[in-house]
Amino acid sequence: MPRYRLRIEYDGTxxxxxxxQENGHSVQGAIEAAVLSLTGETVSIRGAGRTxxxxxxxxxxxxxxxxxxWKEHTLRNALNAHLMLAGERTVVLDAAxxxxDFDARFSAVRRHYLYRIIxxxxxxxxxxxxxxxxxxxxxxxxxxxxxxxxxxRHDFSTFRAAQCQANSPVRTIDRLEVTRSGELIEIRVSAQSFLHNQIRSFAGTLKLAGEGKWTVEDVRAALEARDRKACGPVAPPEGLYFLAVDY
Structure with missing residues (x-):
């Protein structure tokens, strides 16, 4: 039974x-429905990360x-045709x-996210x-x-959602860069793995620093508090993008 890696772009709106999920339409469900429509197979796909x-x-x-x-380009094109017919806001960029033994989640060595503020x-x-x-x-x-x-490497208890299911709040952030081009501010973050709402929590806290309401030391104090109550506001989901995965 051949295994295929799919690289996927979607509008999460x-x-x-x-x-x-039972309470609405998901990206995973959209792709699984496209596979069913194309092949007649009921499959369960595994993603590199949940959004x-x-x-x-x-x-x-x-x-x-x-x-x-399947020929790789044929699989990509056929899945996109079925996604388009279903009116989905999801496309398969490539299939390989x-x-x-490849696992989209567990074989990943680094994940990259982007948060956009205008x-x-x-x-x-x-x-x-x-x-x-x-x-x-x-x-x-x-x-x-x-x-x-x-x-x-830190205990990021301050910056994870109360419902986060990770066994440990300890994570290693490899890179965090904030850049600006005109009205657009971009926050790029890379790590092997993240906690639930970690990047949106980062973005909301860094916004306070950008406004002058918090200092660098205030952010340090929030991190060291290891307390969710010390976090700034959680930034809204529409600014967040799952950018790429390294294997």
């Missing part, structure tokens, strides 16, 4: 998230086992046959549901400096 409702992806990765061998007075039109709209002026240099406090 109409979905309840990546994971299949919440409203969160987007430019490079989510999943794997699927199929009954027969991989060894049977700082301006006028409301968003083209970027609605694609970025966090912030009317206050933000100092991205201060945000970047504060973000360096979060780089490295």
């Amino acid at each position: 109409p979905y309840v998230g990546w994971q299949r 919440d409702s409203g969160v987007h992806a430019l490079g989510q990765v999943a794997h699927v086992d199929l009954a027969r061998t 046959e991989v060894p049977g 700082s301006r007075r006028a409301p968003l039109a083209l970027e609605a549901n694609r970025a966090w709209f912030v009317t206050r002026e933000l100092d991205h240099d201060v945000m970047h400096a504060a973000g360096q406090v979060l780089v490295g």
